[in-house]
Amino acid sequence: MHTKKINALLDKYIKGTISAAEKQELLDVYNNSGNQDAEYPDDHREVRDRILMRLNKEIQTVRPIRSYRNLRNIAAVTIIFIFFGVAMYISTDPSSKAKRMAGTRQLTKPILPGGNVAVLTLGNGESILLNGASNGRLAVQGNTAITKNESGRISYHVISDGADQKDEPVVYNTITTPAGGQFRVTLPDGTDVWLNAASSLKYPSKFGGTERRVELHGEAYFEVRKNKKLPFTVSAEQVDIRVLGTHFNVMAYTNEPSVNTTLLEGAVSLSSARAHQLLAPGQQALASKTAGDIVLRNVNVEDAVAWKNGYFSFRRENLKTAMHKIARWYNVEVQYIGNPDNKILGGSISRTEDINKLLNYLALTGIAKFNVEGRRIIVTCK
Amino acid sequence: MTSHNLLSDQQLLDLIQEDDRAAFTVIYNRYWEKMLLIAWNHTKDKFLAEDIVHEVFMALWKEKNNFRIVNVGGFLSTKVKFVIFKHYRKQHRRERLAGMNLNFSELSMDEEKLDALFLKEYINGVVEHLPEKCKLVFRYSREAGMKNAEIAEQMNISEKGVEAHLTRALKVIRHSLEASGLLLIISCEISKYYK
Numbered sequence: 083m084h085t086k087k088i089n090a091l092l093d094k095y096i097k098g099t100i101s102a103a104e105k106q107e108l109l110d111v112y113n114n115s116g117n118q119d120a121e122y123p124d125d126h127r128e129v130r131d132r133i134l135m136r137l138n139k140e141i142q143t144v145r146p147i148r149s150y151r152n153l154r155n156i157a158a159v160t161i162i163f164i165f166f167g168v169a170m171y172i173s174t175d176p177s178s179k180a181k182r183m184a185g186t187r188q189l190t191k192p193i194l195p196g197g198n199v200a201v202l203t204l205g206n207g208e209s210i211l212l213n214g215a216s217n218g219r220l221a222v223q224g225n226t227a228i229t230k231n232e233s234g235r236i237s238y239h240v241i242s243d244g245a246d247q248k249d250e251p252v253v254y255n256t257i258t259t260p261a262g263g264q265f266r267v268t269l270p271d272g273t274d275v276w277l278n279a280a281s282s283l284k285y286p287s288k289f290g291g292t293e294r295r296v297e298l299h300g301e302a303y304f305e306v307r308k309n310k311k312l313p314f315t316v317s318a319e320q321v322d323i324r325v326l327g328t329h330f331n332v333m334a335y336t337n338e339p340s341v342n343t344t345l346l347e348g349a350v351s352l353s354s355a356r357a358h359q360l361l362a363p364g365q366q367a368l369a370s371k372t373a374g375d376i377v378l379r380n381v382n383v384e385d386a387v388a389w390k391n392g393y394f395s396f397r398r399e400n401l402k403t404a405m406h407k408i409a410r411w412y413n414v415e416v417q418y419i420g421n422p423d424n425k426i427l428g429g430s431i432s433r434t435e436d437i438n439k440l441l442n443y444l445a446l447t448g449i450a451k452f453n454v455e456g457r458r459i460i461v462t463c464k
Numbered sequence: 465m466t467s468h469n470l471l472s473d474q475q476l477l478d479l480i481q482e483d484d485r486a487a488f489t490v491i492y493n494r495y496w497e498k499m500l501l502i503a504w505n506h507t508k509d510k511f512l513a514e515d516i517v518h519e520v521f522m523a524l525w526k527e528k529n530n531f532r533i534v535n536v537g538g539f540l541s542t543k544v545k546f547v548i549f550k551h552y553r554k555q556h557r558r559e560r561l562a563g564m565n566l567n568f569s570e571l572s573m574d575e576e577k578l579d580a581l582f583l584k585e586y587i588n589g590v591v592e593h594l595p596e597k598c599k600l601v602f603r604y605s606r607e608a609g610m611k612n613a614e615i616a617e618q619m620n621i622s623e624k625g626v627e628a629h630l631t632r633a634l635k636v637i638r639h640s641l642e643a644s645g646l647l648l649i650i651s652c653e654i655s656k657y658y659k
Contacts, residue, residue: 112506120501122500122501141485141488430485
């Protein structure tokens, strides 16, 4: 058993009695054990996202756009030993600072960050409150079953019961998130969609015909299952986004001036009433609602999907747009005193952060003063 | 502004050291699976494996400013190895403790020792990345215990050249470990190399 071998060698390594040959042996056994071809039993993407979300939750920092260092990790003091032979290693845990701050919660009416809340409306008009439902099968439409897999996610799949699928009438389902909600749905073709707050997605319970078409209001991140015979089209506020198999984010809120599509992987073509545009990975297309044109720019795609990974990412962002994002997630209103127009913000912060802490961080950058009254945030700019 | 996806590991690392979360996410995407499979192959336990991946990337984030990471892939590989070693120790101790009345504090000492060993090995990795001649000079001096004059003769360069290489090597190592406590220790050691 390699475990016994590794433990025996580790013992010597820790005690300092290991020989060079034995150290090499330790390395070899470690490497050999680590490089077997065993398959990891869970779904690749789920695991990746799960670990990432947990990381983002634990990492709670804000990067102000000015070189403002007071949020630095002042609790980390490390005295290290070096291979010259000195043997002392002490370090204090830098996460203790975060724990101390968490205790200073204010006692005002609680504004909580959003969570996995959504409503599913079936073809027959029936609504299901998804956050309240327990895991397992939720409903069946024709020969498609809808299952709640875990908190925050539902998926569609065909149940083979022998019935002829061609005769099935197409029914449309809509999944809607309120302000402060988010949800994930796996569509009948295997496409994954993450829906942000205050959004809705309408789609057929079964894809067929010549294309796969869904209708989006609000914001969603898509990982589309490849199917050359059935191109996938997202229709969002007068803009059509046509894809083959790809990962992209669409932001189409009614209170924003443009529909923004950000492409991570694959290829996408957009058309609005007056323009067409092809997107390459790393690009974002802004389809203006007023001008009717489509403008391209290169962006950090991770910023566009930060919300899906559990955090807000502001990069040279207009204060108002940033406040829109915060308002949608925390389900609050925003009021401005003074002129917010030329205020630019930069930084990132976890979406599960307490609203007061978040506003404190923003205030520290000097961009504005923030006050909370009930469910309204008052932003005072100079 | 180019997409982070097009940047090299080194460029992303520079951004990560300025708290850039997007850059951190890209590094995560590049390496998470490799880390997971290694952890899984050793532990054969999904929860443990994911915990290990979490610990490795948290370490990257926490230590990004404590000492300057020279090579992301190297850091992650070395880190995951030591996290896994810690796991073996924990498991080993648990098995031995079952039925016995042993001291739990011994376990945390093991962990600290492994942390120290990690640092030692990581620094070794830093030396590996030195340019050839510089690395050789440093090794002759430190590992073989040769005097500067001897190294000069061995490598057919001037003594001044040897000193220059040593200075450079120490500078690189010092830069890669910027914690204040370390500088005190290093400056004592530096004097040893100037005879």
